[in-house]
Amino acid sequence: MTHKGRIVFAVALTTLGLGLTACNDGEDSATTQESPSASAPATPDPSSESPSTGAGDDAAAAPAGDVAAPGTEVKIGDRAVLPFTYGTDKKGTIAVTVTAIEKGAEADMAAFGDKAKGMTPYYIRMKVENVGGTDLSYASLKLRGKLEGGGPTGVILIGDLPDKCDSESAPRDFTTKGASFETCSLSATKTDPIAAASFEEGDAYRDSPVLWTS
Numbered sequence: 001m002t003h004k005g006r007i008v009f010a011v012a013l014t015t016l017g018l019g020l021t022a023c024n025d026g027e028d029s030a031t032t033q034e035s036p037s038a039s040a041p042a043t044p045d046p047s048s049e050s051p052s053t054g055a056g057d058d059a060a061a062a063p064a065g066d067v068a069a070p071g072t073e074v075k076i077g078d079r080a081v082l083p084f085t086y087g088t089d090k091k092g093t094i095a096v097t098v099t100a101i102e103k104g105a106e107a108d109m110a111a112f113g114d115k116a117k118g119m120t121p122y123y124i125r126m127k128v129e130n131v132g133g134t135d136l137s138y139a140s141l142k143l144r145g146k147l148e149g150g151g152p153t154g155v156i157l158i159g160d161l162p163d164k165c166d167s168e169s170a171p172r173d174f175t176t177k178g179a180s181f182e183t184c185s186l187s188a189t190k191t192d193p194i195a196a197a198s199f200e201e202g203d204a205y206r207d208s209p210v211l212w213t214s
Contacts, residue, residue: 092134133177145187
């Protein structure tokens with residue numbers, strides 16, 4: 001995926017590869033790749049429990065009446081149900097509960113190098129459940145941080161911060177209904193605080209994501 005006017009770099013930290021993409025209108029275009037993301041869930045209002053028209057194949061993969069419609073907003077601590085696709089052969093339905101969006105310290109970003117100076121990290125902590133009961137073992141999920149009102153942070157991070165925000169993959173036994181695990185998505189900003197977590201996977205949610213807000 002090519003981002004116009006963005007800087008991409010990677011820093012090795014022990015065995016972990018870390019990368020950062022930051023907005024910089026004066027720089028040339030660069031290309032970055034992110035690991036496949038899993039999908040997050042949101043408990044809908046009764047008025048929005050049915051999949052919206054045009055939600056596409058992603059919505060069709062989940063049980064009727066359970067999927068949060070594109071554009072749904074829920075509170076941190078609430079559960080959201082969403083269609084999930086990982087790679088080319090894993091599909092199902094998951095529920096995500098964003099349990100916290102924690103502000104870190106600028107010093108935590110040292111692993112990303114000098115170009116991360118002035119950036120404040122945020123740790124999006126979540127619980128992921130297997131709702132559909134399909135084999136979703138070893139899949140992973142990433143939510144993006146958003147500014148108040150849903151605006152982008154202007155920063156894309158690849159990797160995590162050990163002992164601060166560990167991005168965990170689903171365990172081997174994440175294959176049955178009710179199985180769950182906990183993970184963390186790392187986000188950062190140079191401007192306003194991050195106030196929301198965003199699920200943007202699949203065509204239906206890319207332009208109209210599900211948001212968890214305080």
